[in-house]
Amino acid sequence: MTTPRRPPVTRALAASELAFGAAGIGNLFTPVSDEDAASTVAAAWNNGVRHFDTAPHYGLGLSERRLGEALRDLPREQYTLSTKVGRLLEPSSSTDGDDLANGFAVPATHRRRWDFSAHGVRRSLEDSLERLGLDRIDIVYLHDPDDHADQALTEAYPELEHLRAQGIVGAIGIGTNQTALPARFVRHTDIDVVLLAGRYSLLDQQGLTELLPLAAERGVRVVIGGVFNSGLLADPRPGATFDYAAAPDAVLARALELKAVCARHGVPLRAAALRFPFGHSAVATVLVGARSPAEIQDAAAMLRHRVPAALWAELRQRGLLAPNVPVPQEVD
Known part of the structure; x- marks a missing residue:
């Protein structure tokens, strides 16, 4: 059974x-x-960015603390601020070592504990607000x-729905790198x-199968x-990573072909x-990670770069995009 849909919350997504x-x-x-x-945050602001995303997981709270300080x-x-719930940070019994096993170059002062209970959601948000030093969070994502x-659906989500009804959070989301579970949430919540x-992405359109149309x-x-x-x-080249591992030869070849088509139209691959x-009507925002002013300035410039219709047409003609994949309509 599909849940009836109420009018969407759009204010938090229009930033x-x-x-x-x-x-x-x-x-990271x-x-x-x-x-x-x-x-870096200042450069984002100066380039028109008004949507900022973080999580307790990122640097064991360091990302939240730094972002809150920069936005204060x-x-x-x-601006719109989003963070995430699902991983609680608890003080570690040992402060030796670092957190590089989890991808972050920070001291291992805390450990992560999965918790999608109602109590875990409330505690996570309280901790995040303290680290951020801000008055509210606009979007709260269920993180991975x-x-x-099942716990996220039956315990965490209802608690977030309750907090949204009270106005404590503005919008509820789910953040993941797969499509089946978010489709389940879209259908039933x-x-x-x-x-x-x-x-x-230009290399992976799994989201188009079910999630984006839904x-x-x-x-x-x-x-x-x-x-x-x-x-x-x-930057497609030998040794480049695809989904956090070395790109397979066939995927690298496809990326290089995409780059060549873009070059013929005077468009950097990053811009395309x-x-x-x-191109899809459900998409509101593109999220880009950055660790330096140059990186966020480049992303802003690339997003402003004109991408002509002829480029998308050639990608389709060469089989690099399927005929059913929607593409952006350039406004002159």
Whole structure:
């Protein structure tokens, strides 16, 4: 049975086409200084970004603390802030070592504990608000609940729905890198938004099979992350990564062909990769991670770059995009 759909919450999703992903300033893979983190957020703001995303998972809370500090003096009504629930941070019995096993170059002062209970949701949000030092959170995502789907659906989601009704959170989302589970949430709950990572890009259109059409039908907005598929579409070359592993030869060859077509039309591949998701009516925002002002400035410039209709037509003609894949309509 499909849940009847109420009018969607759109205010929190109308901030900007480009969203800032704050995992990088949580020391993803390598350290970032406090000063560089602050200047990166400032560069995002100066380039028109008004949508900022973080999570407790990113740097064991470091990302939330840095993002909150950088946003604190900016006009609160002008930007959207999202964070996530599902992983509680608990002090570690040992502070030796680092968190690189989980991808973050920070001291292992805490450990993560999965918790999609109602109590876990409330505690996670209280902790996040304290780290952020801000008055509210606009979007709360259920973060990677793949192995905890039933608890997320029957305990975490109802608690978020209760908090949304009270006005404590603005919108409810689910963030994941697969399509089946968010489709389940779209079909059976009153969720507002899906953050889909890596599954709707020039190289991977799994999101088009079920999730995106269902979201469009139900009035659920979609934020697309991972448009570069962890690096390959930013700079296709031998050794580049695709979904966090070395790109297979066939995938690399396809990326290089995409790059060649873009070059013939005077368009950087990065620009086409960033613009592509907006061809689907359910897509509201593209989320890009950045760890330096140069990275976020480049993303903003690439998203503004004109991508002509002839480029999309050639991608279809060469079989690099299927005929049923929607493409953006360039406005002259």
